[in-house]
Amino acid sequence: MSLREVLRHARYDADGVLERIGELGQEGLQRNITVPATVALAGQHDELATLIRLFILQEEVGMEEAAFLLDDAADFLEQTEHGVRALVDIRPYGSEDDGASGWAVADLTPGMDTATTPTRRDYVLGVSSASTTLAQMTMRTQIGSALDLGTGCGVQSLHLSRHAERVVATDVNARALKLARVTAELSGAEVDFRQGSLFEPVQGEKFDLIVSNPPYVMSPPSDSRLMYRETNFSGDELLQAILREAPRHLNPGGSIQLLVNWAVVDGQPWEERIRGWVEGNGMDLFVLERERMDKFSYIELWLADAGLAGSEEWVYAYDRWLKYFEDLGIEEVGMGWLLMTDAGRATPHVRIESWPHAVHQPVGEVFARHRSAVDAATLPLDDLLASRPRIVDVTQETFGEPGAADPEYIVLRQSTGLRRAMKVDTVLAAVLGSLDGDLTVGQVIAAVAELLEKDPTALSLEIAPKVREALEEQYLRLD
Structure with a gap:
């Protein structure tokens, strides 16, 4: 047996x-x-x-x-x-939303029952909240090929193997590859494992989807760095390197999805820094900042993760890390989700925003639909008015004084995905609420204009930008 x-x-x-x-x-x-x-x-x-x-x-x-x-x-x-x-942690793994299941093999969890034990340099992390988040944000559309960049214990490959015909997984850590192979074997997943840093093992190859939760901890250079979370890159240069090279490894229409950190540098808006890294590469970019940490909290988090809490090394390591951040001008650290797609646009679409609010997991469908949502939102006006989108998974909330003839304001709120909310007036609420996939945008606007005794052409010009916004943010879906 x-x-x-x-x-x-x-x-x-x-x-x-x-x-x-x-x-x-x-x-x-x-x-x-x-x-x-x-x-x-x-x-x-x-x-x-x-x-x-x-x-x-x-x-x-x-x-x-x-x-x-x-x-x-x-x-x-x-x-x-x-x-x-x-000698290792062999833990059952199951995902309800896509059926990926089996066993994840990793190193034993350090610090169990408050024991303070130093973490070995080539430590292989098991399934963590970060790896679960990456799995939940990953697009699950059927594709030909996928790359699990920095596979760790191999859990992302279990998910990818459910919807990709071919999965390649890489890691610079030989021990990680050894345990990831066992994860795949025990779980019945076919994966091509290769050792090497970043894209070195797949030079000349292209993929439909690349996913990664890279070792993004921005720590001072050290010979004793922990491979699963740290590299020799300075600050957030690892993320920059991935974004620079990824386009060469994407098929037309292909995407890379990352769960990453980036530096918030004193005196420079973080959105501008990220935008500058992809300028001129021809790729669509969608970035959501999910959390922001001040430099002190960030350093304390990762010193504790390394098993240094309560040790004599704590103060020395803390001071060294603070000096490192001071030299780089890092005041805060942003943490979030990134999607970059070879959408083939003459003018790439870039959207970078802070979204710390609760979401409805898994959000993979939001990223899977993002390209088509942008396509719909950027249609020429005549094509937009001729389109037949439908409102999906949205509830309407009205607020106002009791007994008032009209609500003070109306909010459309998504019940799935990012759970965005849009404040609208009665006219826009009537238009968006009437889009059911049968009537065109132009027909609905004309009907509302007639009801309100307004000029339909003028109302179309007024409403169209809001319809575009609703399409891009996926209140409306054009199938």
């Missing part, structure tokens, strides 16, 4: 584990605390309980209890005085 069959036979999957450790056990693990899960497993010694203890809770298990694993998981276990311990 293969290890995959052993795991399946024991029902070592996301549902099986949650059923055993319960919600409190799961929440404890999200805090890197094993106690609630250990309590939930008290007195249980079957195969599923043993797998949870070994590969998630990092407990030592007796030789007899682990006997069913010894032949097939020997490479992932070490013998101790009283039994065996896991």
Whole structure:
């Protein structure tokens, strides 16, 4: 029996584990605390309980209890005085929205139960909130080829293999590739793994989709840098390098999606910095800043992540990092989502904005529809008026004084995707609300103009910019 069959036979999957450790056990693990899960497993010694203890809770298990694993998981276990311990974290993985499932293999979680242990330089991170976010924002349209740039434990490749005919995954970390291969094998995904930095392993190749959560932590240069999060690039030059080279690796219509950080430099608007990196490359760009951190909070976050909290190195490392940021002029760090597409436009469409608000995950469909939304929003006026868009997943909210004849203002709010909100007047609300995919924009505007006794041509010119905005922001969809 293969290890995959052993795991399946024991029902070592996301549902099986949650059923055993319960919600409190799961929440404890999200805090890197094993106690609630250990309590939930008290007195249980079957195969599923043993797998949870070994590969998630990092407990030592007796030789007899682990006997069913010894032949097939020997490479992932070490013998101790009283039994065996896991050398890696093998954790069930499941995604409800696209069905990607299997097991993610990574290094054991450091700092479990508040233990302060230094992180090895070639440490391979498991499924994190960042990797989950990237998976949720990735377009899921059927494509021919995909590149998982900086694959880590390989979880993005599991998703890509669901909708790409061919998946290539790269990483500079040989240990990451080793564990990612096991992730793919256990999960039944076919992936072409290659070692090398950035695009070096795929020179001369092009893809329909590239995804990456690159090692974006902006830390001072160090020989002891953590490979999964840091590089020798200065500041946010890694992001700049990816954006410069990515166009050469995209098929016509292809896209790259990134979950990244960028520096907010004193005296320069962050939007202008990013815009300058892609100027002249012919690509559409869509950037959403999801979070902003001051330099102190940012440094403290990553020093703690490196296991330096409470250590003698904390103050020295903090001061060194502050000096590094001071030299680069970095006051804050932006964190967000980036989509760049070879849309073939004579004038590329660039939209960069801050969007820290709650969204409805997964948001992959928002990015998948972005190009067609821009196409619709930039139609010539005659074509726009002849189009038949429909309003989708939008609710209308009205506000005003009780008993008033008309509302003070009206808000159209998306119930899915980015959950944007648009303040409109009664005329615009009537136009947008009447677009059902059957009537043209021109027909609806003409009907509203007749009702209000307005000139339809003048109303068209007045309403068209708002219709374009509603199309680009996906209140309206032109299928």
